[in-house]
Amino acid sequence: MGKLDYDYLHRYYFSTSFRRDGSSRFSKQSRWGNFWSVGASWNVKSESFLEDIQDINNLNLRLSYGAQGNDRVGDYAYGGFYSINNSLDKLGLRPSDLPTPDLKWETNLNLNFGVDVALFDNRLIAQIDIYNRQSKDLLFNKPLAPSTGYTGIDANIGSLSNKGIDGQVIGVPVKTRDFKWDVTLNFGHYANKITKLPQEEILTGSIAQYGNTKRMIEGGSVYDFYIKEWAGVDPETGKATWYKDEKDANGNVIGRVPTSLQTEATLYNQGSSLPDLYGGIANSFSYKGFDFSFLLSYSIGGKIFDGDQPMVTHLGNQYGRTWTKEALNRWTPENRNTDYPRLTIISDTWNTIPSTRFLYDASYARLKNINFSYSLPKSWLSTVKLNDVKLHLTGENLLTFFGHKGLDPEQTVSGSTYYRYPAQKTYSLGIDVSF
Template sequence: YIRDGEGNVMYNEDGIKLYDYGNGDNAGMERSLFTNSNALSESRLNKQESEGNAFNGTAYFDVTFLKDFKFTFNAGVTLDEARSTIYYNPYFGQFVSEEGLLQKGHQRQLEYNTQQILNYTKQIGTHNINVMAGHEYYNSVVSVLSAGKSHMLTDDNDELAGAIIDKQSAASYRTEYNNEGYFARVMYDYENKYFFSASYRRDASSRFHTDHRWGNFWSLGGAWIISREGFMAGTEKWLDNLKLKASIGSQGNDNIGDFRYTDTYSINNANGEVSTVFKDKGSENITWETNSNFNAGVEFSFRQGLVSGGIEYFLRKTTDMLLAFPVPPSKGYSSYYANVGDMRNSGIEIELNFTPIRRENLVWDINLNMTHLRNKITMLPPERRNKQVEGYYGYVSGTSFYGEGLPMYTFYMKKYAGVSEDGKSMWYMDETDGKGNPTGKRVTTTEFAKASDYLCGDPIPDLYGGFGTSFSYRGFDLSVAFTYQIGGLAYDSGYAAAMYSPA
């Protein structure tokens, strides 16, 4: 608050406490950061709220015919609407000169999904067969409307009719996304011990150009329940289940937003005439990002569930990664989406469960899971390798360097070098000779702008997971869960911004 010479909070002519906005009103005191703002007044005098409604509905029917065939039709619809209000008070802050600001918004999202599935199920002795084929279609339509006005009559009328100056910010737009796919699957097991499955999908996404819209994805899997073999006889007293499993397959990703395959423009007012202004650069050749996965592991359970869990090795190869590729601002745009290369993730997952007490009315469970992950970019096409950093070839995007042989999102920024003898912060920089050529040596500087950028590690931890415990007694239950991470780096940009010298 703004206080008088005796430390008392001061009030304005309307009887409202005066807040310190760091703009000189408080005895001439100014802030170099967050000027004309006050978190307390914003939480008390401003508001951001929304109200809405949602509807979810599903329907289906089954038709069984020829004894072993069943046709299923599934349909689902989701409707989500929200009406938002943003109010900035007319007394304090950045909108005092406009005597308050009101913004209204409305968003409506309608989704529906349909499936037509044909199943064939047959049991022949100890052989079990299931064959499934189907078609799926998904559609999503988002409609958005917004407007704003300033110069409010009173602060208790938060409708646009309560303000008089149109901010010329009224806008609305509509986006639509479609996804269609055909799929098939075969499942087989013998004597409930040996399991096999295979699947195939062909999907199309409206987020890609019509020439690159379809993608093909598949999977193979198998499992062997060893504990059901004859040579395991006699282990039933202490071994509940022992299973070996493995699978390999691929799946697609199109999560990049709409219209990335074409140039987009904004329609603007040019002195009363319609004009178009370039907005985003499109890339016609982008297509599905493909994730190929291999998993192999073992599941086990002992002593009627006293101890259970599993160990699994995974290897995921991502090809045709979809990322925003940066370009020089001189081109008129900052980036465009492209299939920029390949990446590999590999590691081990372990899950353990222990039930020390299992009674009729009391159950106590303890659980632990852990994942060790290693990530590496394995390939970038030549046009993406436009920079060499410390022996790696790739490109820079923001504070990350994407290079072959490096983990994804490797930090690329100025490296802190400690404090100088006179108490100033230092950073490393590449030494240059009189002609400006690098000498290969690193020196320090107290001028941040002169510091060089270096590879500074990555955010991927060496080990992460969770652990917890739960109790259940006569219908009452209590659980506690924890997550942990060992290793990995994080960059606190907010703290870094707040710590810079205002001089």
């Protein structure tokens, strides 16, 4: 491992690094990977044409490019494994994982451009980064045909492109001797694209009994939902229906029609779990010994597949399980215009079929944190030999604004929920004392 930094006139900065890493997860022929980075920055504020502009306190441009490695596969994955099984009271060994002697490091090439700005006596500070991350030789468990006896094999299967922007703006709108107001705005946007795959498609995003909810194809995203489209309830029979492609004699799609046979329903791309914009807004106010602050997080756009809602949206054939109140509006011969299928005692898995029935807009805003504190005046503390006493009241996750029926809109980037605890509302009262 080596690193070199160079500074010229405190104005131009250059850096480079190199490292060689080895991992026992790969065979000897591909165990070692070479990773490096180069970067440069320019302190524009120190240039003569900006030195006399008082309103600009800092202006810095940054550019970097480098390669990072990823070895997140099972330990000793290249060698293959056997498992011990018991059949007819006899123990035996059978292959459980295929050997992968050609498996190698996944490489991520990162290009980043950044700008740092400070204005008006540092009362307005901004930092913006634009990045382009190209990942190749992706480590992935590639599905295999059931006839092989294996579900998949670890492989370097393709390439990804990840592009985005992250930014932070800090401002001080008001600043007097006794009062100060600080504002911090964070924002980000992220886009993902599959640029290379070894086969036409790979179905992913398995969620318990729901099966796969996503599809990987070249030109698509690993976060795109690929599920059936809900067509409502057949008013004549009360059965759940989904859309399927209608084709002409030549196999060309000419439209969509509903079907109550889930095996006939067509899978469609239903949008991405990635939000269009995400971030947070923090405000803090201080007046003499009083301090008040709050943080509001937000996410705009994207989809969320709610795997919890189907558990309470069933047809009555799952004993011991509660129901959603929507069941009161279920289909009956007297109530035909509804979106809730009829009840039945026979096995029917309509509610566990991934479809847009449980796919919602993931936009939300949440009051993540609110804090109020008061520091006792120093004059009160001098007689009791205390340096500082602060009383504080804090609340977390007190308010959440979102449109769908689920428990919590704030989920992982995969955009799927399944028996995850929602964020808990918490209140805390405390006192900090320093001697």
